[in-house]
Amino acid sequence: MKHFTFRTLSLVSMMAVLAACESPSKVAPTAAVPVETRSPVVSAAAAGGTSAGAATATGTPQSGVSTVNLTPRSGAGAGGAAAGSALMAAPTQRVVYFDFDSFVIKNEFQGLLDGHAKVLTRTSGKRMVIEGHTDERGGREYNLALGQKRAESVLKSLSLLGAPEAQLEAVSFGEERPAASGADETAWSRNRRAELKDR
Amino acid sequence: MRRQAQRALPAVQEPTKKTLHWPRRRWLTAAMSTTAALAWPARGQLRVEISGVGATQIPVALAPFREESQVGVALAAIIKADLERSGAFRVIDGEAGLDERSTVDLPAWRGRGADALVAGSVLRLADGRFDVRYKLWDAVRGDQLLGQSKVVLQADLRLAAHRVADEIHERLTGDKGVFATRIAYVLRTGKRYTLHVTDPDGEGGQVALASPESIISPAWSPDGKKLAYVSFETQKAAVWVQDVTTGERRMVANFRGSNSAPAWSPDGQRLVVTLSQGGPAQLHTVPVAGGAPTRLTTSNAIDTEAVYSPDGRHIYFVSDRGGGPQVYRIAATGGAVERITFTGDYNISPSISPDGKQLAYITRQAGAFRLMLLEVGATAPVPLTDTRDDESPSFAPNGRLIVYATRAPGGDVLMTTTLDGKIKTRLLSTGADMREPAWGPFGR
Numbered sequence: 001m002k003h004f005t006f007r008t009l010s011l012v013s014m015m016a017v018l019a020a021c022e023s024p025s026k027v028a029p030t031a032a033v034p035v036e037t038r039s040p041v042v043s044a045a046a047a048g049g050t051s052a053g054a055a056t057a058t059g060t061p062q063s064g065v066s067t068v069n070l071t072p073r074s075g076a077g078a079g080g081a082a083a084g085s086a087l088m089a090a091p092t093q094r095v096v097y098f099d100f101d102s103f104v105i106k107n108e109f110q111g112l113l114d115g116h117a118k119v120l121t122r123t124s125g126k127r128m129v130i131e132g133h134t135d136e137r138g139g140r141e142y143n144l145a146l147g148q149k150r151a152e153s154v155l156k157s158l159s160l161l162g163a164p165e166a167q168l169e170a171v172s173f174g175e176e177r178p179a180a181s182g183a184d185e186t187a188w189s190r191n192r193r194a195e196l197k198d199r
Numbered sequence: 200m201r202r203q204a205q206r207a208l209p210a211v212q213e214p215t216k217k218t219l220h221w222p223r224r225r226w227l228t229a230a231m232s233t234t235a236a237l238a239w240p241a242r243g244q245l246r247v248e249i250s251g252v253g254a255t256q257i258p259v260a261l262a263p264f265r266e267e268s269q270v271g272v273a274l275a276a277i278i279k280a281d282l283e284r285s286g287a288f289r290v291i292d293g294e295a296g297l298d299e300r301s302t303v304d305l306p307a308w309r310g311r312g313a314d315a316l317v318a319g320s321v322l323r324l325a326d327g328r329f330d331v332r333y334k335l336w337d338a339v340r341g342d343q344l345l346g347q348s349k350v351v352l353q354a355d356l357r358l359a360a361h362r363v364a365d366e367i368h369e370r371l372t373g374d375k376g377v378f379a380t381r382i383a384y385v386l387r388t389g390k391r392y393t394l395h396v397t398d399p400d401g402e403g404g405q406v407a408l409a410s411p412e413s414i415i416s417p418a419w420s421p422d423g424k425k426l427a428y429v430s431f432e433t434q435k436a437a438v439w440v441q442d443v444t445t446g447e448r449r450m451v452a453n454f455r456g457s458n459s460a461p462a463w464s465p466d467g468q469r470l471v472v473t474l475s476q477g478g479p480a481q482l483h484t485v486p487v488a489g490g491a492p493t494r495l496t497t498s499n500a501i502d503t504e505a506v507y508s509p510d511g512r513h514i515y516f517v518s519d520r521g522g523g524p525q526v527y528r529i530a531a532t533g534g535a536v537e538r539i540t541f542t543g544d545y546n547i548s549p550s551i552s553p554d555g556k557q558l559a560y561i562t563r564q565a566g567a568f569r570l571m572l573l574e575v576g577a578t579a580p581v582p583l584t585d586t587r588d589d590e591s592p593s594f595a596p597n598g599r600l601i602v603y604a605t606r607a608p609g610g611d612v613l614m615t616t617t618l619d620g621k622i623k624t625r626l627l628s629t630g631a632d633m634r635e636p637a638w639g640p641f642g643r
Contacts, residue, residue, distance in 0.1 A: 061354035065396045065405035066446030070432055072411040129434070138568075139547040139561060139590065140415050140635070141460045142517060142524055144429075144436060145473065145480035145501040148457045152478070171435035172457045172475075176413035 091115035096154055098192040100135075103146075103153040113154065116196055117161035120168070127199040130154045132172040133179070135188035140174055147172030154194045169199075249283050251622040256286070257371055260313035260338070262293030265320035270329060272356040274321060274363070280400055281364035281378040284615060285599065286622035287371075293318070299334040299346065309338040317367060321356070328352055331359045335367055345370055357403050377595040381639040382602055383407070383417040383426055384613060387632040394428060396443060399595075399602075399615070399638070401626035407443055418461050419639040420487075426637075427451070427461035427470055438472050440487060452485055452492070460503050463487075464531070465511040471495065473503040482516055482529075495533055504548055507531065508555050515539065515549045515558065526560055541578050546571075548591055552598045557618070559583075559592040559601050570603050572618060583620040593638045602636045 093112045096105060105113070120126055132151030134143040151170035159165050180190040259282060264274045282288040291311060297303065297318035308316045319333025328350050335345040345366060351359045361378035368376030378399060386393045392414045397404035408414060412431040419426060420440075427440045436457040441448035452458035456475030463470055470487055473480045480501045483492035496502040500520035507514055514531050517524045523544040528537045540546040545563035552559070558573045562580070567587035573580040588606035595601065595615075602615045607625075611632040615624040626633070 059352055061352050063355060063358055063403060063405075064444045065407055066442075066444060067406045068408045068441065068446045068448060070408070070410040070412075073432075137566075138545075138563070139504070139517075139524075141473070141504045142501065142519075142547050144415075144457055144459050145475070145503050148475045148480060149501070152456075152475070169435075170456055170475075170477075173413075173431065173436075174415075176415070176431060 094196045096150075096194045096196075097189065098150055098194070100188070100192065101146075103149045105153055105157050110157075113157050114161055117158045117163040120158065120163035124164070124167070127167050127169075129197050129199050130158075130168065130170045131177075131195045131197060132170065133177060133191055133193050133195070134175050135191040136175045136178060136183070137188070138175070140176070144172050144174035144176075147174045150192075150194045154196070249280070249622070249624045251286075251617075256289040257315065258289045258291055258313050259315045259317060259367070259371070260291040260293045260308050260311065261317045262297040263295045264318075264331070264333070265295075265298040266323075267321055270321050270323065270353070270356060272321075272360065274319070274331065274356070274360040277357060277360035277400065277402075278317070278364045278367070281361060281376070282367065284400065284622070284624045285368055285372075285376065285378075286617035287368065287599075299332045303336060305336055305338045305341045308336075313338050315344070315367075315371060317363075319363070324350065329356060329359075331356070331363065333363055335370060357398065361398060361400075374599060375597045375641065377597050377600065377638070377641075380596060380641060381423070382593075382613075382636055383419065383639065384604075384636040385414050385417065385634050387413075387634070394426070396426075396639075401613075407441060407446070408448075415635055416460055417635055417637045418463060419637055420463050421465055421467045421640055423640045423642055427463065429459045429461070438470070440470075449489075451487065451489060454492070460505060462506045462514075464507050465509060471505040471507065471514055473505070482514070496529065496536070498536075506549055506551055508551055509553055510555060515551055517547050517549065526558065539575065540573065540580070542580055550592045550594050550601070551575075552594050553596055554598055557594075557598070559594060559603075561589055561592065570601070570616070572601075572620075581620070583616050583618075584614075584623075591635050591637075593636055595638045596641050600638075602638050604634045604636055 091112055096109045096112065120128065130151040132147035132149070134147045148170065151172055155165070155168050155170040158168060178191045179193065180187040261275055261279055267274045279290045282290055291313050298320040299318055301318060303316060303318065305316065316336045316338050317333060319331065322330045324330055330348055330350050332348045334343055336342070337344050347366060349359045349362065358379060364378040365376030368374065380399060381396050382399055383394060383396050386395055390411060392410050392412065393406050394408040394414050394417060395404045396407050407426060410430060410432050415429045417426050417428040424444065425440055425442050427438060429436050430439050436459045437450050438452035438458045438461045439448050440451050451470060452472050452474065454474050454476050456477060458472060458474055460473040461470045468487055469484045471482055471484050474483050474492060479499060480503045481497070482495040482502050482505050484495055485492045495514070498518060498520045500518050502516055502518045505514050505516040512531055513528050515526060515528050518527050525538060525546050526540040526549045528539050539558065540560065543562045543564060546560055548561045550559045556575055558575050560571055560573070561568050562571045568589050569586070570583045570589040570592055571580040572583055584605065586605045590604040592601050592603040600615050600617060602613060604611055605614055611634050613626045613633045613636050616622065
């Protein structure tokens with residue numbers, strides 16, 4: 001017993017020391033990497049060099065760019081079948097709003113999160129995604145990271161309320177999907193948000 | 200700006216120029232400082248505006264190329280716009296009728312204020328290709344500096360004109376021109392996003408990717424053949440790599456959470472990316488061919504927007520570990536982190552010059568986002584613009600120009616600027632928002 005405890009303690013303290021250091025380490029991905037080669041829907045290739053006249057020169061122009069055309073997904077993000085019975089219906093409120101530069105979840109949203117957490121806990125097949133957003137001020141990549149922090153903050157709250165993390169993913173759209181357009185605080189406050197969606 | 204005394208026209212000495220040409224220079228200064236719009240003959244929807252006066256501009260006379268109206272590509276106009284955009288030249292329009300075989304009266308051109316003269320022609324060959332020929336004369340010394348011929352397909356006539364401009368630029372300044380390179384950028388029209396590849400004059404634009412969801416952070420591979428970018432097509436941020444010529448594409452980072460901010464290592468083998476993976480954004484490197492990521496930073500803050508130094512030994516990135524976002528630097532193999540920006544409390548979007556000595560980035564000052572230039576190791580940055588919504592700077596591969604996005608009354612536009620901030624070019628578009636420019640490398 002003592003031996004086991006000592007070994008555990010030294011392992012734990014070693015890990016604590018390592019965690020405090022900044023050094024590169026190899027980490028296995030927490031999710032599989034679906035590195036796929038999609039066949040592109042390639043439309044007409046680069047402008048060919050056809051000339052009206054006696055001779056037409058063949059050959060590949062040096063300026064060639066192929067176009068990949070993505071069509072909108074039908075029913076994107078709509079999610080699967082209704083989760084559970086009417087008794088266990090998810091709250092209709094699905095948006096948490098944030099103050100400027102903040103990831104703190106205000107008290108007024110605790111009820112909403114509690115409701116969702118209960119549904120997730122009792123329906124093991126239900127999956128949700130939390131999408132974080134920012135207002136349009138600032139750089140796109142930095143805002144993507146800020147939006148991610150908001151989504152993670154909501155995920156953490158749900159997890160503390162009992163929702164299994166395996167049923168959740170936090171992602172970010174940064175400033176790319178504003179709910180409201182405009183360059184004033186009314187619009188900005190409506191864009192600083194995290195949305196809970198069924199998957 | 201370096202003085203290329205050996206390669207520039209020998210008679211171009213500052214005192215001589217001032218004595219002979221001051222009245223003309225003053226008139227030209229006034230003319231140049233107003234915005235000069237160049238109209239293209241109904242080719243594409245982008246036009247270019249150039250404004251500003253550079254410190255030292257070599258006056259070059261340029262005549263329309265013989266037969267260029269027959270082939271439908273305004274070669275001389277393309278060359279003129281390229282030379283003026285570089286900030287190093289002032290073009291004097293010559294009359295039609297000259298070509299590379301003409302006997303030219305160089306003293307007369309000198310009398311008109313030109314230090315050099317360019318004339319050429321384009322000839323359609325029997326096999327359907329086109330022969331673009333030109334000569335560059337030194338009007339001061341009275342001799343020929345360059346004589347070139349390029350045989351190209353019709354689709355490459357614009358590219359041939361850009362290459363002519365590059366050769367003139369290099370012969371007269373000593374630095375390679377960037378007119379035959381490409382710029383990638385994202386266009387948003389309504390609810391549609393397109394990733395475009397275009398010549399630096401904004402023409403010849405082609406679409407690499409069209410998507411109903413946002414595309415951000417395009418990054419050219421060092422060989423100019425691929426683009427990495429972030430696409431939200433799967434309802435989250437994932438990093439893709441696409442072959443520009445074939446359109447073949449694959450996801451290289453699609454881990455839990457957001458995957459973004461790709462940048463290529465100089466050897467083209469790895470990408471540094473920002474992954475969240477259940478925590479705050481952190482830097483990782485991944486092999487371009489696919490495989491597990493290697494974590495690079497281990498802070499509890501946001502670390503993102505990484506770019507490699509040109510020698511591959513360092514990675515510059517943005518971190519808010521000190522409170523607000525600032526630019527830092529870490530050895531590419533990991534280790535100690537060094538802070539680079541010290542002025543202001545919000546500094547993002549670094550771009551490093553090809554010689555590794557200059558850093559362009561965006562600073563937020565009193566709510567305005569402005570493009571700044573900092574010599575690495577110094578503390579005092581220099582603002583390059585007086586606009587308020589600058590984004591995403593990217594150095595040209597010769598280190599003499601920076602492309603960036605900014606907001607204008609009509610929408611978001613792309614601009615280029617010289618490093619002294621004096622010559623600016625605006626690429627106009629018709630009502631669509633242009634953002635996220637990335638300047639491609641030499642060689643197509």
